[in-house]
Amino acid sequence: MKYLIKNKILLLLLLLFIILFPSAISMPQQSKSENIITAVGVDKSGEEYEITIQCLVPYAGSIQETLENYSGKGKSVDEALENLNLDYGKTSGFAHCRVLIFNDEVVKENLTEKLDCFLRRKTNTNNIILISTPKEAKELLGCVKNLDDVFYVVLSNNIATNDQRHYQDFKSIGDYYASYFGKESIAIDVIKVEEEKKEGSGGSSSGSSENSSSGGDSSSGGGSSSPSQKKIKNEGELIILKNGVKLVNLSKSETENLNWFNKEIRDKTLTIKNYNKDGYKDADINFECQHTKANIEVSFKDNTPVYKLKTTVYVRRSEVLSKDLSMKNYEAENGNLSSDLKNEIKNEIEKKLRKAEEHFKTYDYDVVKCYDRLYKFQKKPLKKYLEKKDNKFSIKDVQFVYETEVFNQP
Amino acid sequence: MNKTVSTRQIIFALLISISAIKLLLLPNLLAGEVERDSYIFIFIMLIFDFLVLLALLFLMNKFKNMTFIEILDHLFGRFVARCIMFLFFLFFFIKCFTMFQTTYVYLNENLYSFFSPFLFAIPLLICVVFCVSCGLNSFSRVLEFFVPLVIVGVIVALLTGVSRADFTNIFPLLDGGILKGLNLFRFANWFGDYTILIVFFGNVKEDKKFNLKVILSCLGVIVVITLFFLVFYATYGYNVVCHTNAISDILQVLPSVSDIGSFDWILILIWDIALFLCITLNFFGAYYSFRHAFFKKFPLAISIFIALLIFLVNYLLKFNVYISISFAKNYLCYFSIFVGFILPLLIFIVGLIKGGKKNEVPNQK
Numbered sequence: 001m002k003y004l005i006k007n008k009i010l011l012l013l014l015l016l017f018i019i020l021f022p023s024a025i026s027m028p029q030q031s032k033s034e035n036i037i038t039a040v041g042v043d044k045s046g047e048e049y050e051i052t053i054q055c056l057v058p059y060a061g062s063i064q065e066t067l068e069n070y071s072g073k074g075k076s077v078d079e080a081l082e083n084l085n086l087d088y089g090k091t092s093g094f095a096h097c098r099v100l101i102f103n104d105e106v107v108k109e110n111l112t113e114k115l116d117c118f119l120r121r122k123t124n125t126n127n128i129i130l131i132s133t134p135k136e137a138k139e140l141l142g143c144v145k146n147l148d149d150v151f152y153v154v155l156s157n158n159i160a161t162n163d164q165r166h167y168q169d170f171k172s173i174g175d176y177y178a179s180y181f182g183k184e185s186i187a188i189d190v191i192k193v194e195e196e197k198k199e200g201s202g203g204s205s206s207g208s209s210e211n212s213s214s215g216g217d218s219s220s221g222g223g224s225s226s227p228s229q230k231k232i233k234n235e236g237e238l239i240i241l242k243n244g245v246k247l248v249n250l251s252k253s254e255t256e257n258l259n260w261f262n263k264e265i266r267d268k269t270l271t272i273k274n275y276n277k278d279g280y281k282d283a284d285i286n287f288e289c290q291h292t293k294a295n296i297e298v299s300f301k302d303n304t305p306v307y308k309l310k311t312t313v314y315v316r317r318s319e320v321l322s323k324d325l326s327m328k329n330y331e332a333e334n335g336n337l338s339s340d341l342k343n344e345i346k347n348e349i350e351k352k353l354r355k356a357e358e359h360f361k362t363y364d365y366d367v368v369k370c371y372d373r374l375y376k377f378q379k380k381p382l383k384k385y386l387e388k389k390d391n392k393f394s395i396k397d398v399q400f401v402y403e404t405e406v407f408n409q410p
Numbered sequence: 411m412n413k414t415v416s417t418r419q420i421i422f423a424l425l426i427s428i429s430a431i432k433l434l435l436l437p438n439l440l441a442g443e444v445e446r447d448s449y450i451f452i453f454i455m456l457i458f459d460f461l462v463l464l465a466l467l468f469l470m471n472k473f474k475n476m477t478f479i480e481i482l483d484h485l486f487g488r489f490v491a492r493c494i495m496f497l498f499f500l501f502f503f504i505k506c507f508t509m510f511q512t513t514y515v516y517l518n519e520n521l522y523s524f525f526s527p528f529l530f531a532i533p534l535l536i537c538v539v540f541c542v543s544c545g546l547n548s549f550s551r552v553l554e555f556f557v558p559l560v561i562v563g564v565i566v567a568l569l570t571g572v573s574r575a576d577f578t579n580i581f582p583l584l585d586g587g588i589l590k591g592l593n594l595f596r597f598a599n600w601f602g603d604y605t606i607l608i609v610f611f612g613n614v615k616e617d618k619k620f621n622l623k624v625i626l627s628c629l630g631v632i633v634v635i636t637l638f639f640l641v642f643y644a645t646y647g648y649n650v651v652c653h654t655n656a657i658s659d660i661l662q663v664l665p666s667v668s669d670i671g672s673f674d675w676i677l678i679l680i681w682d683i684a685l686f687l688c689i690t691l692n693f694f695g696a697y698y699s700f701r702h703a704f705f706k707k708f709p710l711a712i713s714i715f716i717a718l719l720i721f722l723v724n725y726l727l728k729f730n731v732y733i734s735i736s737f738a739k740n741y742l743c744y745f746s747i748f749v750g751f752i753l754p755l756l757i758f759i760v761g762l763i764k765g766g767k768k769n770e771v772p773n774q775k
Contacts, residue, residue: 008540008543008544012536012537012540015536016533016536016537019529019532019533019536020529020533023526023529119652122518122519123519123520126649126652126653126659126662127662127663127664174646174649174652174663177648177649177652178646178647178648178649181648181649182647182648373578375582376578376579376581376582377578377581377582379582379585
């Protein structure tokens with residue numbers, strides 16, 4: 001006892017032990033009181049919202065966890081979550097949530113209202129990726145069951161691999177709010193569920209076989225009860241949200257066009273069709289465009305906002321499709337690009353940019369952060385401009401100027 | 411008295427004292443006032459703060475071998491010295507209980523769905539009292555052990571932020587006008603951290619480059635804090651108001667689907683240590699000031715008394731950090747400006763006028 005009193009550290013440890021031990025042993029197992037949510041789906045059917053959560057369920061004595069889907073309904077997202085908690089006797093833990101999926105019905109009204117309850121969670125949910133699906137989020141979440149093929153592995157791989165490459169620049173809740181507060185529109189990626197036909201299913205689909213996942217029912221309400229196989233399909237489509245409401249769908253080619261404005265997407269592809277110079281005959285040449293740089297300058301010219309995009313592209317032939325390819329063609333290429341080919345590439349890129357421009361001017365959405373850039377770098381001229389326009393900014397009034405430089409990728 | 415604290419230990423103490431609380435809630439609070447320009451104004455505030463460091467270093471050099479209370483006795487007489495120490499006690503005490511609440515909220519928000527305030531407060535205060543009872547020398551060694559970990563944490567956070575930041579977010583510069591920055595005096599409670607040096611007066615090991623090392627290190631910390639504010643705003647832009655725990659939230663900029671997972675949890679744990687060290691340092695300040703303001707006997711009883719007082723104030727405020735923030739911004743700021751900025755500069759001026767020639771003041775011990 002004397003030793004204990006003299007030894008301060010031992011005394012401290014003993015005190016801490018006495019205080020913490022009773023509360024520690026009386027604490028319930030956290031996995032029994034809280035759902036470890038990995039993905040959330042939000043659907044709207046009629047006046048009600050249906051929330052589907054995909055949770056990791058650990059089992060004692062097993063190394064593997066399983067995934068379960070649970071659903072709940074309510075008049076608001078928060079109420080639906082609360083009802084879901086009541087039904088399953090657990091609270092919702094969003095610390096490990098990676099994806100939030102919503103269907104088309106949800107974004108017919110303002111998405112901000114639906115995301116609000118996620119933003120106000122104690123756990124930070126800002127980096128959860130937003131995904132749109134045309135049918136039901138519940139179906140998308142329910143099309144996987146086994147951990148070997150878990151939803152978040154398949155989808156996360158899809159997102160992680162495709163993010164900032166080719167078509168996608170996945171947006172998080174934080175990005176959504178940044179664009180919403182910044183008076184911009186935002187492009188959200190679309191992922192679909194497709195019924196897999198048994199006949200001819202092997203290899204016939206367009207490059208998404210790695211995304212296929214064994215479908216199946218979810219006893220707790222997630223997805224279809226059909227034994228048929230379903231697969232997640234990512235076709236590089238987008239939806240545009242303006243003021244939180246869905247404005248328009250973008251097809252794969254429209255997405256591709258728009259992405260030439262996106263400097264975050266550094267890897268792109270390009271095709272020059274029916275090329276008849278440099279020894280080629282009716283050749284379709286595919287290019288890998290890597291380390292694409294896009295410098296953006298904004299200014300005012302004669303009281304008209306000007307958006308100048310200077311694109312620098314490093315390209316490499318990835319495939320040449322021509323019936324008359326000969327050894328001479330390979331020798332002539334020799335890792336070089338002729339000035340004719342460079343011009344073709346330049347024209348093709350600018351054509352894509354014009355198409356994208358035409359699209360966002362037609363639908364009047366600003367995903368290229370034009371207003372934001374004008375506010376940041378041309379605040380005073382913008383103020384004057386807006387005074388004349390009754391404080392209404394429209395992308396339709398912006399003059400777009402393109403400059404493209406093409407280099408051979410070393 | 412044995413001179414037991416090395417230059418490195420003092421630098422570490424200052425580093426923790428300056429940065430622990432500023433890199434947590436302050437970026438969010440400042441963004442609420444001055445938005446994207448918070449890094450400009452924090453830099454100005456830190457430079458003002460730095461003047462206090464210079465003043466205290468001057469006193470430290472001029473009155474070598476003297477403790478702070480001895481300097482005050484020498485300059486102002488016994489009664490005024492005690493009054494000044496009482497003001498410092500209040501200053502450190504306020505810092506302690508606001509930090510205490512901030513730490514509770516930080517843990518409660520990030521690691522637990524619900525964390526009993528009693529279960530948090532009692533073990534933490536026991537640890538703080540234990541550290542104080544072991545003395546400044548032992549605690550300085552604890553600092554040497556943990557502060558490198560905190561430095562690594564800050565560097566990782568900063569680099570992660572830089573990798574995902576969009577620096578166009580900081581434009582247009584001075585959007586709300588420079589006068590808007592005047593409002594920041596209301597955040598004085600989050601500054602004045604160099605005053606912790608008073609605890610170390612007369613207790614520093616001889617080092618010829620002491621001043622240079624301390625000044626350069628503190629300037630380095632000022633640059634890092636300013637950069638952190640800059641990167642934090644560049645990373646989150648308009649969303650910065652949604653991020654109350656800057657140091658760990660900056661790591662959440664990594665996409666949720668990245669393989670790293672909840673990377674921020676590592677930093678949450680590191681920063682809990684930093685906050686504990688910061689609370690203990692300010693507790694040392696309160697304990698030191700209380701003893702010299704009132705009586706020196708029963709040191710353990712004094713530290714227990716201060717701990718109970720911190721607990722009681724927090725209990726009355728229901729561990730609600732937002733009540734404290736509002737109170738600190740609206741009322742305590744005037745007191746903090748006086749004790750954290752004006753008082754050290756006044757002591758410096760009196761020391762300059764009255765103190766006699768440098769190094770000529772006799773050792774009064």
